[in-house]
Amino acid sequence: MTSHPRTRGLTRRALLSHAVATVATVTVGANFICAPDAAWALEVTVLKPETMATLILMARDIYPHDRLGDEYYAAAVKGYDAAEEAEAVEAGIAALDAAAAGAGYAAYAAVPWEADRVAILRGMEASPFFQKVRGGLVTGLYNQKEVWPLFGYEGESYSKGGYIKRGFDDIAWL
């Protein structure tokens, strides 16, 4: 079962969106979402699983890195699954789905092309919800030590004696 809701009717666009199943996360059981290959899973306690799945997709669409798996985006936004955040997040995702519906899609998560989803996000870019999610991702995503190697960034170096003997001047292509 994919996380995006059933379409209301089989418009061409909705048919396409249904067919390609854009969301990479899967809701399993009542309170879990996970990767299709079950490589990771996230339990939600407050948010609806569909809301969390859409939020993860939104996070990827804001800062898309094809080399990063969904688990890093999930880790970046899992803090929104909290009682004090839930109302605003459910409302924000509902607004996102409404904007998608206005563009002829069943839901945000049912929009197949990133560019079309980004166009929807551009339309709500000034909203406090969008800005909160985007701002939170700057640290929530890029300050995860686990993502640094995927960008080549090596992080802490003091404990290894710095780079004096580990290639501080090893550039060879100049």
Add this chain to the structure above:
Amino acid sequence: MAAPFDLKDDSVVVVIGTGAGGGVLANELAQKGVSVVALEAGGRYLPEDYVNDEWESFGQLAWLEPRTTSGDWRVAKDFSGLPAWIVKAVGGTSIHWAGASLRFQEHEWKARTTYGNVPGANLLDWPIDGAEMAPWYEKAEAKLGVTRTGDRPGLPGNNNYKVLEAGAKALGYKEVSTGRMAINSIDYDERMPCQQTGFCFQGCKWGAKWSSAYTDIPRGEATGNLEVRDRCHVLRIEHGDDGRVTGVVYADRDGVEQFQAAKVVCVAGNSIESPRLLLNSASSMFPDGLANSSGQVGRNYMRHTTGSVYAVFPEPVRMWRGTTMAGIVQDEARHDPSRGFVGGYEFETLSLGLPFMAAFLDPGAWGREFTSALDGYENMAGLWIVGEDMPQETNRVTLNTEVKDDFGMPVPNVNFDDHPNDVAMRNHAYGRGEALYRAVGATRVFPTPPYPSTHNLGTNRMSENPRDGVVNAHGQSHDVPNLFVSDGSQFTSGAAENPTLTIVALAIRQADHIASELAKGNI
């Protein structure tokens, strides 16, 4: 009397702030036998405490008290509560600085004379010049162990430097080197050489970079003449009926207000807190703030004309490896109005780790244009532009009475608008920086906007005439003879050079003056 000193001891010199200005001044006075109480708002952090982690270190060291911003600078939009990236700790921003230690060029002491009447700029010549400062610069370079001065060799160049150097030479630039740095290239003054660790901005864990935190401060304390009280935040300076300052009121580490008597007070809280403190010390005798008969306290705020250029190459650079500010191009530092602006600028290598690159490359940006830039992070090289900006009376630190800090004091508001000269210089530098990197094969170049200010200057400026500024040629208040300003806020103009060496040289010179005047009974 030896430290610690009594609150009622009115024979002491109180120094407010312990960074490059206050920390050096406190030690230099203590070495001369003067009793000093240094009050520092932050805590004590030494090399073993520093962390190779950008955000964690920021939380540990940065000055994060509430501040507000206004004006057309982009910082006011992207980082509205963080006008400056400076440090709250014993040692101040000398923990965070990159180490570039350059003397002013001769013409920069005469900004008004050299640049003429620049509309909208409040330019003024310094009351001192290069000849006056030369011996003090020499002492400062020896204290800091500046490479390529004295007989100290230069640092080796890292990958980021090698890209800069190759691009600069391709453009025909001649003045390209690993710079004059207060980072040891050899053992010097009980500090070890640089281990090319990176994270210079997060505090040098080897102590290879000079900071007052682990040099001047402990040495001053060792004399028995210096008492450093950390986590003591000064709220106001008090004065007597004769208009002389009598001491300072501060909140101690428990938040309890204390009064420390003083014979002399020296303000060194950086260019935002120093004018704020003088303005917050207004009284019936000084209704516009202490030392402010000129109306110039808080005005002429300068932050250098800055910006960065990052470039992505087809092959890896790994710019984060090694010294953060690893080299310099100085050919554009000259004054050459044919470029369309007065004054000049330096190119200095810079790198940010991935977390800060995400925050500062293009604040607020999102989507694939932004993320594809970060995807090239490993292949990036970067440089920082640091150039002379124009002092403007309306660029100023004022009290925001709508917002109060934990002690109920109005917070500073920092208003800044770029001068047309600043914009012209930055655009020129973006163009030359892009050309430099394109010359060695960059496939994509990012003209990155200025970060929150690290060079904060000019808000209590030196002037020959008391009408034009706040302090005289020794940093002594024109209005209050036993009140001094000892940090970058006394800069009359900004010059193109990183300011720390000049702040240190002025502090050594000021200590000599204060000790001499105290001995003569003149203050």
